[in-house]
Amino acid sequence: MHRAGFDLYSKVLDIVENDSWLWPRAWLDLFPVLINIQPPIIQAHVEDSFVWRHHDGVEFDHAASIVWDTLRARNDRVPWVDLVWFANCIPKHAFLLWLVCKRKLKTQDKLRQWDVRGATNLNLLCCSLCQSGPDSHDHLFFECSYAMQVWSIIRPLADIHTSSFKIGDIMEGLLSIPNKNSVRSIIGRLLLAASSYFIWQERNARLFNSTRRLADKLGEIIVSTVRLKLASLKIKRPMTGVSLLDKWRLPMT
Numbered sequence: 091m092h093r094a095g096f097d098l099y100s101k102v103l104d105i106v107e108n109d110s111w112l113w114p115r116a117w118l119d120l121f122p123v124l125i126n127i128q129p130p131i132i133q134a135h136v137e138d139s140f141v142w143r144h145h146d147g148v149e150f151d152h153a154a155s156i157v158w159d160t161l162r163a164r165n166d167r168v169p170w171v172d173l174v175w176f177a178n179c180i181p182k183h184a185f186l187l188w189l190v191c192k193r194k195l196k197t198q199d200k201l202r203q204w205d206v207r208g209a210t211n212l213n214l215l216c217c218s219l220c221q222s223g224p225d226s227h228d229h230l231f232f233e234c235s236y237a238m239q240v241w242s243i244i245r246p247l248a249d250i251h252t253s254s255f256k257i258g259d260i261m262e263g264l265l266s267i268p269n270k271n272s273v274r275s276i277i278g279r280l281l282l283a284a285s286s287y288f289i290w291q292e293r294n295a296r297l298f299n300s301t302r303r304l305a306d307k308l309g310e311i312i313v314s315t316v317r318l319k320l321a322s323l324k325i326k327r328p329m330t331g332v333s334l335l336d337k338w339r340l341p342m343t
């Protein structure tokens with residue numbers, strides 16, 4: 091800026107004349123993007139101000155959050171985003187479910203790939219919940235016999251009637267609920283995340299602390315955690331008919 095003859099007090103008006111830009115010649119070679127920027131309409135008695143153009147072209151007042159949102163790397167929206175992240179989610183459960191969706195948990199089938207010596211004790215790769223299946227994402231959520239028992243306790247409370255214990259099928263079922271703000275959708279999503287969270291917690295407890303809880307007990311913990319969350323929400327009860335909420339025996343206003 092200094093080399094081109096500008097200083098901190100230069101104004102936009104200094105590089106606009108007769109509604110055209112007066113960019114320094116060297117800048118047009120360095121920043122070809124300048125050629126396509128429309129010159130501003132200069133209004134008398136209006137102060138210059140900073141604006142930030144978002145990636146979709148909309149201009150905002152300059153704010154760090156908008157700058158970050160423009161500059162951050164972004165991928166295509168994944169179909170399960172609303173299933174994991176929603177206004178009423180329990181953040182630590184949502185975070186764990188997000189890791190499950192991304193297959194980023196440090197399960198032992200993954201750790202084995204890092205073992206360059208190939209001398210892994212195969213007994214240690216076993217699922218700590220059932221001692222027979224592999225310690226992997228597909229097995230833990232929820233094809234493991236222990237996880238199946240837990241999910242069988244949970245799913246009637248979410249009105250889920252699919253017989254599959256694959257998390258992909260369960261997620262697909264939840265995503266097909268037309269209204270994602272409905273009681274059924276909210277309860278289903280809370281229960282899926284809570285079940286994943288507590289099953290992973292139980293897997294770790296057995297692996298590292300040698301403590302164990304029965305599937306019934308884990309089911310109870312999941313239900314009471316989600317019930318506590320539901321009690322804090324303002325959910326409209328349908329005027330007629332039997333509601334899924336009746337199964338939860340929540341105090342209703």
Ligand SMILES: [Zn+2]
Pocket residue numbers: 217218219220221222223224229230234235236
């Ligand atoms: Zn298992």
